[in-house]
Structures are given as structure tokens and as C-alpha cells.
Amino acid sequence: MEYYEGKISIKAWAEEDRPREKLLGQGRRTLTDAELIAILIGSGSRDESAVELSKRILHHYKNDLNALGKASVAELSKFKGIGEAKAISIIAALEIGRRRDDTEAKTVEQITCSRDAYNILYRQFADLNHEEFWILLMNRSNKVLGTHLISKGGLATTVVDPKIIFQVALEHHANAIILAHNHPSGSLKPSAEDLSLTKKITTAGKILEINIFDHLIFTDQSYFSFGDEGLL
Numbered sequence: 371m372e373y374y375e376g377k378i379s380i381k382a383w384a385e386e387d388r389p390r391e392k393l394l395g396q397g398r399r400t401l402t403d404a405e406l407i408a409i410l411i412g413s414g415s416r417d418e419s420a421v422e423l424s425k426r427i428l429h430h431y432k433n434d435l436n437a438l439g440k441a442s443v444a445e446l447s448k449f450k451g452i453g454e455a456k457a458i459s460i461i462a463a464l465e466i467g468r469r470r471d472d473t474e475a476k477t478v479e480q481i482t483c484s485r486d487a488y489n490i491l492y493r494q495f496a497d498l499n500h501e502e503f504w505i506l507l508m509n510r511s512n513k514v515l516g517t518h519l520i521s522k523g524g525l526a527t528t529v530v531d532p533k534i535i536f537q538v539a540l541e542h543h544a545n546a547i548i549l550a551h552n553h554p555s556g557s558l559k560p561s562a563e564d565l566s567l568t569k570k571i572t573t574a575g576k577i578l579e580i581n582i583f584d585h586l587i588f589t590d591q592s593y594f595s596f597g598d599e600g601l602l
Contacts, residue, residue, distance in 0.1 A: 389421065403435060404428055410459045415451035423451045436590065439464040439497040468496055481512045484584055484595035487548045491517065495552040495588040501528040503551040505535055507544035508583065515542050525554055527563070532571050539580055547575065549585040558587055558594040560601070568596055 389405040398406075407427065408420035415423065427449055431437040438460070446457035481487055487506055494504050494517065501523040507515040518538050521528045528551065539547055549571065551564075560568075564587065572582045584597035596602050 403433070407460060410463050411452065411456040418451065423449070427452070435464065436497065439468065440499050464497075468493070479513055481506070481508055481514065481548065481583065484586065484593070484598050487550070487584060487586060488588075488593050490514065491548075491550045491586065492588060492593070494519075494550075496590075498552055499554050500524055501526070501552055501554060503528050503530045503549070505538065506548040506550065507539060507542050508546040508548070509543075510545045512546060512583070515544055530567060532567075532574055535571060536574065536578060536580065540578075544580060546581040546583045548583045550588065551586075552588040556589050556591075558589055558592060560587060560594065560596070565601070568601070572602060 389401060389409045392405065393401055393409070401409075404421055404424040407424035408414075411420050411424065414420040418426070427446070428438065430449075431441070441461070443454060443457045443461060446452050446460060447454055452460075491504060491506060495502065503520045503523075504517055505520055506517050509515055520534055520538070521530050523529060530551075535547065535549075538544075549568065564585075568582070568585045575582045582602060584595055584602065586596070587594040
């Protein structure tokens, strides 16, 4: 009996098992996540095929594409067989998928509750592993005028200057603002700094006759509304 050692390259597989041929012959929905990623990276290494490499990467992220979507180029490049170019290809493809979701999402034109604001703003916080602070501007009828990034920070905090918030609001003739930031830690509990900042901005808004409609804290899975919880 003969024994064979080593890995079998994708080129040596049966044609129907190769990711590209499988997509062409059976359709894109028949491919596993690992096979789709294998197409993106194109080739593996001498020790493993592109599919095996993709399975290893997915296993590291517990087969969670949302977790993989948060990976940086530097993090992905740590995998043997993944250089900067392949890492960029993976990140770009996942970002395109995220933007497609944004495009398909129903546009909310008027804010009536915290869920409306969440549906508009959640895309800004998807897959972030650092804090960002955004504002949503509205007119007197609570129709959306736009969203604006105020600041970016680290894993636990971001510095917010209330003067910048009201400068943007005045430039766009907004009558109301919704504040929003994320907690990469996954905690929905407002910090003492969150409460203090909200009170400071709300007080300043009354002087300028700009209503602070709500303040939302985002995590990957849910959100917290200051308005719903009676904290405004």
C-alpha cells in the first residue's frame, strides 16, 4: 500500500471542489465562507491551500464574519501566508458587504423615536474597535438634515468639544441634535463622563435654542437611549 504525505494544492482538487470553479458551476451561494475568502486571497502557501488558510483565519475569529470585519491589516498579516495585499483584499471585501447593507437599508427621513435614530446611525459604528462620537442633525419637524463625525478616540474614550457640536449645528441651521457614541467594550451603561457631557451639552443647547433630542450609546448588538431612560 502506498502512502502519500503533504498537502494537496487546490489545483490538484477535483474541479467541482475548487472555489472558483464551484462558484461558476454551482453558484455563489454554494460556497462556504472559507471558500469565498480563499477566492479573495488567491493562493495559500507551500504548507496549506488557500481554503485551509481561510479556515484557519475564520477559526481564529470563531467563524464570526463580524469579528473578522474588525481586524486590521496588521492583525491579518500575522497569519502565515497572509501578506499586506491579501489582508487588504479581505478587509476591502468585507467593507463592501457592509456598505451594501447600508445602501439596502430603508432611509429614515424623520425621527419619531430612538429606534429611528439607531437605524440611521448604527452603520457609522459597525465593526469599530475604537470610540467615535457622531451627531445627527434635524430641523424643526425632526426631519434629518445629516450626520456628522465629531471625534475619534481610543478603545475606552474619545474627547468631545461641545463648541464643535454647536458650530456644526449652527452651520446647518439645525433645530435639534441627537448625540451618539459607541462603547467597544460592549457595555451599554453610561459612564460618569457620558452623563456629565450630556448634561453640559443639553444646558448649552437650551441657551442656543437647539434641542438635544437624545443621546445614544451603541454596541455591536444593541443601544442605550438617554431619552428612553429619562436621563435628559
